[in-house]
Amino acid sequence: MTARPPERQGIPHPEQARFLLQQMLRVRRLEETCVELYSASRIRGFLHVSIGQEAVAAGITAALEPDDAVVATYREHGHALLKGVPAGLVLAEMYGNVEGCCRGRGGSMHLFDSETRFFGGNAIVAGGLPVAVGLALADRMAGRERVTVCFFGDGAVAEGEFHESLNLAALWQLPVLFCCENNLYAMGTALNLTESETDLALKAASYKIPAWPVDGMDVLAVDEAAHRAVAAVRAGGGPYFLELRTYRFRAHSMFDPERYREKSEVAEWMTRDPINLLRAELLAAGEFTEKEWAELQQEVEAELAVAAEFADTGHPEPVEDLRRFLSSEPEPAEARAKRGAR
Numbered sequence: 001m002t003a004r005p006p007e008r009q010g011i012p013h014p015e016q017a018r019f020l021l022q023q024m025l026r027v028r029r030l031e032e033t034c035v036e037l038y039s040a041s042r043i044r045g046f047l048h049v050s051i052g053q054e055a056v057a058a059g060i061t062a063a064l065e066p067d068d069a070v071v072a073t074y075r076e077h078g079h080a081l082l083k084g085v086p087a088g089l090v091l092a093e094m095y096g097n098v099e100g101c102c103r104g105r106g107g108s109m110h111l112f113d114s115e116t117r118f119f120g121g122n123a124i125v126a127g128g129l130p131v132a133v134g135l136a137l138a139d140r141m142a143g144r145e146r147v148t149v150c151f152f153g154d155g156a157v158a159e160g161e162f163h164e165s166l167n168l169a170a171l172w173q174l175p176v177l178f179c180c181e182n183n184l185y186a187m188g189t190a191l192n193l194t195e196s197e198t199d200l201a202l203k204a205a206s207y208k209i210p211a212w213p214v215d216g217m218d219v220l221a222v223d224e225a226a227h228r229a230v231a232a233v234r235a236g237g238g239p240y241f242l243e244l245r246t247y248r249f250r251a252h253s254m255f256d257p258e259r260y261r262e263k264s265e266v267a268e269w270m271t272r273d274p275i276n277l278l279r280a281e282l283l284a285a286g287e288f289t290e291k292e293w294a295e296l297q298q299e300v301e302a303e304l305a306v307a308a309e310f311a312d313t314g315h316p317e318p319v320e321d322l323r324r325f326l327s328s329e330p331e332p333a334e335a336r337a338k339r340g341a342r
């Protein structure tokens with residue numbers, strides 16, 4: 001077991017802190033826009049927002065290189081955006097438009113973009129873990145110095161795939177950073193009603209993986225932990241596990257009456273809104289001004305206005321194309337002849 005990492009002290013890198021504030025605000029406003037569009041029936045199907053949990057996606061992705069991979073869950077709009085999928089492609093996908101990152105076939109839960117190495121979006125709880133282990137194995141076999149980050153919820157630890165994936169990643173010392181977003185609930189079920197051990201980092205440590213809990217509402221703490229973890233993985237130290245302790249401020253999905261938690265509990269966590277916390281800390285330290293905050297908000301609004309316009313003026317896939325990609329497309333005769341196939 002490695003030594004416990006030190007607590008963060010103050011704002012070590014103000015520039016990076018301002019960048020993280022911007023990233024969190026981009027995610028917050030993207031998802032608030034999704035909720036508005038959903039209520040206006042412009043987005044249909046399922047929608048799970050991560051509002052309250054933005055520090056996790058922002059802090060972790062800030063430690064990555066473009067060539068690193070990210071695998072996430074159905075609560076993944078922010079992870080996709082911060083891995084580099086443009087907001088317009090994310091929104092268009094949710095509209096079901098052909099301009100979306102998956103031609104509108106994936107929707108909110110299945111965002112995917114190989115160009116930015118964002119490998120989903122997955123509706124199956126814990127379904128992303130074996131995918132991440134496979135990506136990391138491929139990198140290892142090809143001798144590439146890449147890191148694969150896998151985000152999943154606390155609900156995933158009850159699944160066999162969680163244990164199988166951690167075991168193999170540790171056994172084969174694969175370059176995966178496991179990021180458990182522990183928001184205390186899996187749909188309407190509290191973690192302490194389903195797990196005998198609620199210290200989730202401890203479960204990972206039992207597979208001989210360095211594993212630490214992190215305050216998931218403090219983006220600077222997440223950023224520091226992420227840089228440390230990614231550096232260790234990239235240096236060939238095998239997998240690493242972070243348990244990000246966080247909270248979702250909204251319901252599980254758009255169809256959730258939220259009878260499983262008290263309003264006072266939600267209100268208590270909202271006092272630790274990661275955006276408000278960092279903004280206040282930067283202002284108090286004299287590293288940020290109200291004017292800069294207003295400018296930042298305007299910048300994010302402008303990005304989202306362009307994205308919403310792109311989605312709003314897009315098109316659904318033509319009906320005659322709907323069977324495309326159900327099976328592989330016939331290879332053009334010329335290409336077949338070139339490789340000598342009959």
Ligand SMILES: Cc1ncc(C[n+]2csc(CCOP(=O)(O)OP(=O)(O)O)c2C)c(N)n1
Nearest residue numbers: 075123124125153154155156183185186187
């Ligand atoms: C294998 C599997 N079992 C059950 C479900 C139904 N289901 C959808 S979301 C969810 C809760 C998952 O909670 P968690 O992993 O904590 O993620 P969070 O929603 O809190 O982000 C469940 C059980 C599913 N999608 N896949």
Ligand SMILES: [Mg+2]
Nearest residue numbers: 153154185186
């Ligand atoms: Mg959860």
